[in-house]
Amino acid sequence: MAEKRITLEQVRHVARLARLELSPEDETRLQADMSSILEYVDKLNELDTGDIAPTAQVGEAGTAMRDDVVTNRPAPEEMLANAPARQGTFFKVPRIIE
């Protein structure tokens, strides 16, 4: 079997950065999938891009600006309506300070 482009340890590191809990089966599967995709995207290295400027955005040049004015009224009930857990007008989370 060809060597994988990315190690299991790298997969675990990226999962920590991405905030994803992975099972051992997930890790193996992602190692295989990511390796084959990374192998495929290697074809970009056929192109000499030494003096090419990167494109981050297309469309109109510049970003439209507007005045920083409040256009909505506070609506805590609406904003909390989707909360998985709440207490009063707060989002409730597990204890973070012992």
Place this chain on the structure above:
Amino acid sequence: MGSELHKLTVSEARDLLRKREVSSHEITRACLDRIGEVEPRLNAFITVCEREALEQADAADRRLASGDDVPAMCGIPVALKDIYCTRGVRTTCASKILDNFVPPFDATVVAKLRAEGAVFLGKTNMDEFAMGSSTENSAFGPTRNPYDLERVAGGSSGGSAAAVAADECLAALGTDTGGSIREPASFCGVVGIKPTYSRVSRYGVIAYASSLDQVGPFAKTVRDAALLLGTLAGVDPRDSTCSARPVPDYEKALLGEVHGLRIGVPKEFFVAGMASDVERAVRDALRQYESIGARLVDISLPHTPYAVACYYLVATAEASANLARYDGIRYGFRAEADNTDDLYNRSRALGFGAEVKRRIMLGTFALSAGYYDAYYLKAQKVRTLIRRDFERAFASSDVIVAPVAPTTAFRLGEKTEDPLTMYLSDIFTISVNLAGLPAMSVPCGYDGGGLPIGMQIIGPPFSEETVLRVGDAYERSGTGKRRPAKV
């Protein structure tokens, strides 16, 4: 009559509504009945809003009765991809992580349609977070192709494409990040246009890859697509990338002729491995254009073979940042956990599907320390090369005509095992997003098995009028007759 009103086009319905020959209630009822009849087989909708739709139809009828100056979309029943935030109506993005999310606001395009009096029939199925090319990556099961129930509708806006093709609605909205309007439009035999990046506001459209995502309509005719685009397009103070250019009257651009127009034919879009029926249909359409006065020009888009690789780094990098907001705290699915780290990690692990996790992982990797230059920055540079290809091509051609996809609709399950195979079905659509151009899929025939084939009309930035005129001229030339789906 056993109502056939669901088969109307938007422009037919608009004229009948204005003449008061039918009511919006009647058209809406016909669509809802059609939805009831075919949904058990198609699964094009995640949520159907029967009560709300009929209320909106009645309100539209009152508005139509009261007057002159009724907006184009007043009383027209449409469907929305479940990626559009709709005030008070569940919006899932086909993900378990949002399966109970009810937005407190409307996306700008939804608000625009609402202001015109459009009727919202419901929210359509899609690949989770718009990541996919077949609508098989949905937490609510796949959508089936109305022309063959064993085949996919395309994706990611497969539900919207199938709903229009099966006459469940008169038109629908989708989004297109790498082909997610054009590919399903092609697979389902309907018209679908992705406008120039920044032509339409993205506010309230759940973000996948923000430098690529664009809103657009699905319709039964090019005229209907033009009509809808006129409603959707225009500046929005809530989307800082949205263009302030005035919105032309797109319907007026449909002159019905293409005399002297230069149509670029890119050799890289007619490659070994594409289905022969697809190539034949697109070549026939090109000959048709010649016969009505257009001139064909051979062009080259030499970086086309690199577009898929470029896209899967740019799009996944942006996705990994956009999807960081789903943390189980303020809305959406929350897993059981006794500390916040576990809560984030587990909510995301259980809430996201496999393809979404794969893309978040790939994008996080491409942006991570030590790999940024080799992957993400490299892809951004290749993006420049792809953009320049089009700039050069448009020096010698007014529009480009090419296939939308290398094949017609594939079988359910055929490409789910290997992500790369699925990614390659977007090979002809992806470069257009990277360059930010407008492009439309227009039905141009059927393969030996009766499956629809679409051709793609691509134009320079903000050339929607030309793209629409070229599509409409083909439709009027009579060869593009739609065969109704027999679902």
